[in-house]
Amino acid sequence: MSNPRRPRRQQQRAIDTRQRILDTAGALFVRDGYEGTSVGDLIAAARTSKGAFYRHFPGGKADVATAIMRDTLTMEGLREQRFMLQEVVDIGMILAYRISHENALQAALKLSFHSNAPETYGTPWPDWIVFNRGQLAEARRRGELKPFVDVAEQAHQIAGNWAGTVLISNTVDRHLGHVEARISRMYRNLVTAIAVPDLLPELDLSVDRGRHLYTAFLEGPAEPADQGEPADQGEPADAEEGDPE
Structure with a gap:
């Protein structure tokens, strides 16, 4: 029997990995600049895999920079x-x-x-x-x-x-x-x-x-979770089998 809680864990794992990449990229872009930071640097510093990185940011480093602009400002x-x-x-x-x-x-x-x-x-x-x-x-x-x-x-x-x-x-x-x-x-x-x-x-x-x-x-009140919304069974796991996280 499938575990109905697993898709939610996978979704949260994906959210956490994406945020970790953005946080890591922020620190590296500040320290080394955009041109001085490679995708390999981002993957290594964020402790993720190449597959996981490109699932979140298929356009590579430019997509990361775009997300930083959109998410932070x-x-x-x-x-x-x-x-x-x-x-x-x-x-x-x-x-x-x-x-x-x-x-x-x-x-x-x-x-x-x-x-x-x-x-x-x-x-x-x-x-x-x-x-x-x-x-x-x-x-x-x-x-x-x-x-x-x-x-x-x-x-x-x-x-x-x-x-x-x-x-x-x-x-x-x-x-x-x-x-x-x-x-x-x-x-x-x-x-x-x-x-x-x-x-x-x-x-x-x-x-x-x-x-x-x-x-x-x-510190404001968090919005209540939607108990009636089913988990998205189609959300892929963030890491492939064997992908480090």
């Missing part, structure tokens, strides 16, 4: 706030907290500035600029912005200022331990320049803002 942790400018600040502070703790996000930032990024595995900056533009347009509708603010230009500048602050902080300090404080100061300067004066005392620009929001997100 997210808006997770952002919550609806009373003021839209608070949300503008919050997403930048969340990402500042995360980038100081997550190899994959550090790798995503480094990869995003590769000269061939748009053609090879994509880059997040156009999407973030569009996101910023939407936030700022809503802030303008709510009367939070000074009249002279050019929403499209400011959206572009926020992304550029954030990335430049992180990159310079890492280059000068050789670590990201001070990046949250520097990003907090960046946003303080930003809102002082663009927000209507009455709004400034209402905004939380604290250094640990990102940490509080993101840890609250991680």
Whole structure:
């Protein structure tokens, strides 16, 4: 008799292996760069097999980089706030907290500035600029912005200022331990320049803002498991017979 729990174990094993490859790739891309990391390096460091690697990433290293971009540069942790400018600040502070703790996000930032990024595995900056533009347009509708603010230009500048602050902080300090404080100061300067004066005392620009929001997100209630959904009997085992994991 077949074990109905085995497909779920296989699925979880596949999920864990994929995440281990991404975590490993993040660390190697940060240390050695995209071009300095081979598929063989990824397979060995992730303690997986060639077959398992290519089941998850059939396009090889470029697929891994694409997955890092897609999976790590997210808006997770952002919550609806009373003021839209608070949300503008919050997403930048969340990402500042995360980038100081997550190899994959550090790798995503480094990869995003590769000269061939748009053609090879994509880059997040156009999407973030569009996101910023939407936030700022809503802030303008709510009367939070000074009249002279050019929403499209400011959206572009926020992304550029954030990335430049992180990159310079890492280059000068050789670590990201001070990046949250520097990003907090960046946003303080930003809102002082663009927000209507009455709004400034209402905004939380604290250094640990990102940490509080993101840890609250991680500690939030888990969604209940769907007890009625049968296991996918067609999900292949992650490792072939004899494949190391």
